[in-house]
Amino acid sequence: MSIQRRSILAAAAAAAALATGPVFAQGEDIVLGGSIPMTGVFAFAGIGINAGIQDYVKIVNDGGGIKGRKLRYVPEDTGYKVDASVAAFKKITSSNKVSLYYGDSTGFAKTINPELERSGQILMAGASFATEINNPQKYPHQFLVGPDYTEMMGILLKHIAKTKPGAKVAFVYSDSEFGRDPIDEGREAAKKLGLNVAVEIMTPPGSVDVSGEVIKLRRADPDFTIFHGYVLAPIPEFVTQAKKLGMKSQFMGTFWTMDNSMVMKMGEAAEGFMGVMPFRYYYDTEGKSPMLEKIRALHPNDYQSTAYMQGFLTAMLMTEAAKRTLDAGKPLDGKNLKAALNTIKNFDTGGIIGTPITIKGNSIPVGRIYKADTKQQKMLPASDWITLE
Numbered sequence: 001m002s003i004q005r006r007s008i009l010a011a012a013a014a015a016a017a018l019a020t021g022p023v024f025a026q027g028e029d030i031v032l033g034g035s036i037p038m039t040g041v042f043a044f045a046g047i048g049i050n051a052g053i054q055d056y057v058k059i060v061n062d063g064g065g066i067k068g069r070k071l072r073y074v075p076e077d078t079g080y081k082v083d084a085s086v087a088a089f090k091k092i093t094s095s096n097k098v099s100l101y102y103g104d105s106t107g108f109a110k111t112i113n114p115e116l117e118r119s120g121q122i123l124m125a126g127a128s129f130a131t132e133i134n135n136p137q138k139y140p141h142q143f144l145v146g147p148d149y150t151e152m153m154g155i156l157l158k159h160i161a162k163t164k165p166g167a168k169v170a171f172v173y174s175d176s177e178f179g180r181d182p183i184d185e186g187r188e189a190a191k192k193l194g195l196n197v198a199v200e201i202m203t204p205p206g207s208v209d210v211s212g213e214v215i216k217l218r219r220a221d222p223d224f225t226i227f228h229g230y231v232l233a234p235i236p237e238f239v240t241q242a243k244k245l246g247m248k249s250q251f252m253g254t255f256w257t258m259d260n261s262m263v264m265k266m267g268e269a270a271e272g273f274m275g276v277m278p279f280r281y282y283y284d285t286e287g288k289s290p291m292l293e294k295i296r297a298l299h300p301n302d303y304q305s306t307a308y309m310q311g312f313l314t315a316m317l318m319t320e321a322a323k324r325t326l327d328a329g330k331p332l333d334g335k336n337l338k339a340a341l342n343t344i345k346n347f348d349t350g351g352i353i354g355t356p357i358t359i360k361g362n363s364i365p366v367g368r369i370y371k372a373d374t375k376q377q378k379m380l381p382a383s384d385w386i387t388l389e
Contacts, residue, residue, distance in 0.1 A: 029072040033092040034102040040079035045307035052311030123337035141334035146278035153186040161193040168198040170222035174205040179229020239269040279309040289351020355385040
């Protein structure tokens with residue numbers, strides 16, 4: 001073959017590559033590893049999280065990657081077990097140079113933290129919103145993709161104080177680390193806002209007989225009842241029994257209860273149920289939301305859960321941190337990535353969160369109150385976006 005013919009063929013191949021997809025620079029891939037619960041009790045969320053990360057990675061790579069480098073997502077199923085999550089982390093990091101990582105639980109985030117500090121190579125976020133992790137000194141290479149559980153409680157209480165000053169509030173929570181997380185701080189926040197915590201009720205997690213607890217709730221007669229530390233059960237049973245007893249309390253929940261499909265599983269009890277949500281829902285067409293439009297284009301007839309939105313935004317913020325680190329000419333290690341993440345100010349998420357965000361420490365203390373409309377089978381906005389100082 002002549003030199004001229006080889007040149008023509010090479011040029012044609014390059015043109016074809018440009019026509020079919022992005023061309024990445026010779027720099028190594030930027031790896032986003034993940035301990036993802038695709039099976040087990042948290043699979044309902046893990047499947048959505050995985051899809052959200054995959055979709056954002058595709059959007060990044062279709063756009064040419066991060067500074068010309070491909071973003072590569074390497075997940076492992078954990079079944080939502082800490083030992084399996086640790087094993088997945090070790091497997092992924094032993095065979096890849098990992099810069100970014102998604103963890104499936106608070107337990108994993110706490111267990112793996114010493115390893116993150118020892119290696120110093122990775123920025124991590126995940127499914128946890130635990131208040132303990134919102135501590136840059138103790139968890140310098142981790143962050144929360146949204147408000148921590150105490151901040152979620154604070155957003156709900158701020159809305160309550162504005163809606164009905166001096167209101168009586170009840171806290172109903174599970175006897176678990178998850179459930180107890182925001183209660184002490186929530187009690188103090190309520191006091192500062194001039195609210196009266198009329199009763200605190202703790203139950204075992206999951207499906208349990210709550211008839212005795214409902215009687216306690218009715219006796220306290222709160223204006224608002226906040227549930228925390230549950231996904232679904234026993235909230236529908238609480239609400240159904242309380243309404244049968246004539247209670248007029250406004251029932252509210254936190255993030256893991258607030259997926260649209262989850263709330264609608266409550267049936268009649270869902271009507272008017274409210275809660276805090278850090279992200280917008282898949283179907284929300286309010287204002288300019290180019291990222292939501294991209295998601296709907298990828299899934300035109302398929303509702304994507306709030307767990308999907310959390311995974312999608314996690315990948316977006318990690319990508320932004322990596323881009324800013326490379327723009328500064330610094331290596332992609334945990335310290336530099338976290339420092340870059342904390343330069344995010346008034347950042348537009350493309351409508352995933354309906355207000356610009358600033359990441360000061362380890363959380364994004366922003367949320368909105370949504371209310372269930374069972375006729376439309378949708379969670380609809382009941383407040384403006386609320387940012388805690």
